[in-house]
Amino acid sequence: MSLASLAHASGNPRWIWSDGKIIAWDQATVHVNAAGHAGVTAVFEGIKAYVSRDGGHLQAFRLDDHLARLLHSARICRLDVPFDLAEAREGVLELLRVNEYRTDTYVRPWIFPEGVIREVMVPDGARCRLVIDSWPFQSALGAPRGxxxxxxxxxxxxxxxxxxxxxxxxxxxxxxxxxxxxxxxxxxxxxxxxxxxxxxxxxxxxxxxxxxxxxxxxxxxxxxxxxxxxxxxxxxxxxxxxxxxxxxxxxxxxxxxxxxxxxxxxxxxxxxxxxxxxxxxxxxxxxxxxxxxxxxxxxxxxxxxxxxxxxxxxx
Ligand SMILES: Cc1ncc(COP(=O)(O)O)c(C=O)c1O
The missing domain is CATH 3.20.10.10 (D-amino Acid Aminotransferase, subunit A, domain 2)
Known part of the structure; x- marks a missing residue:
């Protein structure tokens, strides 16, 4: 199955935010040898944006607190992040806008060292990338059973x-x-x-x-x-x-x-x-x-x- 049809089949969004640019979701690829990508070095966040009760507009919940924690995780792991919190916040909001979500949406930003091939022990200070993905989710806040x-x-x-x-x-x-x-x-x-x-x-x-x-x-x-x-x-x-x-x-x-x-x-x-x-x-x-x-x-x-x-x- 091609990436383009995978994106379509599993209901993935059209757009992803990658290093300051909105790019097509199925074009956001890395080489299979890119050890830093989602391996031992990568740090991430899980953020939710909820549809408001009045008027049905989307609002990200505690966005700055999540992004601050993302940067704290990067600091402990000695990852050199090329974006500050305000830029990352703008990235999340822009991504939610371009994907035109009308439903509750989960947002995952992650930081990983760029261009590190095969080397699991990524050197500290390696330049990093910030990518932000998103997808709809169903809230379980109404479910009665424990x-x-x-x-x-x-x-x-x-x-x-x-x-x-x-x-x-x-x-x-x-x-x-x-x-x-x-x-x-x-x-x-x-x-x-x-x-x-x-x-x-x-x-x-x-x-x-x-x-x-x-x-x-x-x-x-x-x-x-x-x-x-x-x-x-x-x-x-x-x-x-x-x-x-x-x-x-x-x-x-x-x-x-x-x-x-x-x-x-x-x-x-x-x-x-x-x-x-x-x-x-x-x-x-x-x-x-x-x-x-x-x-x-x-x-x-x-x-x-x-x-x-x-x-x-x-x-
Ligand atoms: C291991 C772990 N503990 C706790 C939490 C809860 O953290 P938060 O309330 O910030 O989502 C999470 C979720 O992010 C987690 O992955």
């Missing part, structure tokens, strides 16, 4: 080994192994412990538990990505009068939680209905999770508090 989660036998690597704080494609090898195990055992998502045997995160989201009305999520030094959604949920909790703390979390706290949920740009706010086969509440979103989820949905659709209007970038 997912099934299980504590994984795989361990989240420590910061001194493979830092989870960096959003690098390479980190997802660990998450993928955990996901395969979870799915083989009939669960939807794994929850990984870190090497101190404390709760860390899921492969593409972080974990929160609710006990006695308080929301608890692992501290930022629990070998987790510093989740933008967790930051959003913290602000929503403050607004809703719900206490939320970041601290170390033991595995057995998951079993005693009144409610459990996952948070992330991809999963949004997703209730967990069972953990290691133990039911959590009645298996659907509990009262605290439901309030947070509704507030999150209002916020991303432009119907939240005016205090957070700055988190929405109109396309």
């Amino acid at each position: 997912c099934r989660a299980a504590v994984s036998s795989w361990t989240r690597p420590p910061d001194a080994s493979t830092p989870a704080r960096v959003k690098a494609f390479a980190n997802y090898h660990n998450g993928r192994l955990a996901l395969i195990e979870a799915r083989q055992n009939g669960h939807d998502f794994p929850i990984l412990l870190n090497d101190r045997r404390k709760v860390s995160e899921a492969p593409s989201s972080c974990v929160a538990l609710v006990r006695d009305g308080q929301v608890v999520t692992p501290s930022l030094t629990s070998d987790v990505l510093q989740s933008i959604t967790a930051g959003t949920v913290a602000e929503l909790c403050a607004q809703l009068g719900i206490a939320m703390v970041h601290r170390e979390v033991d595995r057995t706290e998951l079993y005693l939680a009144d409610e459990l949920f996952l948070m992330g740009t991809g999963v949004e706010v997703l209730p967990i209905g069972a953990i290691d086969g133990l039911p959590v509440g009645d298996g659907s979103a509990g009262p605290v999770t439901s309030r947070i989820r509704q507030a999150y949905q209002d916020l991303v659709r432009g119907a939240g508090s005016p205090a957070h209007a700055g988190w929405l970038s109109p396309v």
Whole structure:
């Protein structure tokens, strides 16, 4: 199948943003030997743009925060990025405009070293490219049932080994192994412990538990990505009068939680209905999770508090 027909068949967009230029999606190719492209060196972001409830226009959610994290990941990995945050922001918005999206859209910018052929140990300071892709997604914010989660036998690597704080494609090898195990055992998502045997995160989201009305999520030094959604949920909790703390979390706290949920740009706010086969509440979103989820949905659709209007970038 040619690239052009692949683009058409799988509903890919017409355009992609590549190093400051909008180019045809099927022309955005690299050589098979381009080791930096999506290998150990590349860092990326996952961003969502939602259709607003009033008027149906598209707005990117927390765009600057995601791009700032992208640049932080590049800094830790010593990647020399030829664009600043404002240029990257303009690139995302331009891409969303030219593709003429009318639906909720996922945006993936990634940075990779240019022209590195076969060499996996990319030298530091290698000049990099920034590419931004996008595709439609379906929000799961309305789905009533909770997912099934299980504590994984795989361990989240420590910061001194493979830092989870960096959003690098390479980190997802660990998450993928955990996901395969979870799915083989009939669960939807794994929850990984870190090497101190404390709760860390899921492969593409972080974990929160609710006990006695308080929301608890692992501290930022629990070998987790510093989740933008967790930051959003913290602000929503403050607004809703719900206490939320970041601290170390033991595995057995998951079993005693009144409610459990996952948070992330991809999963949004997703209730967990069972953990290691133990039911959590009645298996659907509990009262605290439901309030947070509704507030999150209002916020991303432009119907939240005016205090957070700055988190929405109109396309
Ligand atoms: C490993 C991992 N942890 C947590 C998250 C949640 O982060 P965020 O809320 O910023 O999307 C993600 C998603 O990006 C992730 O990939």
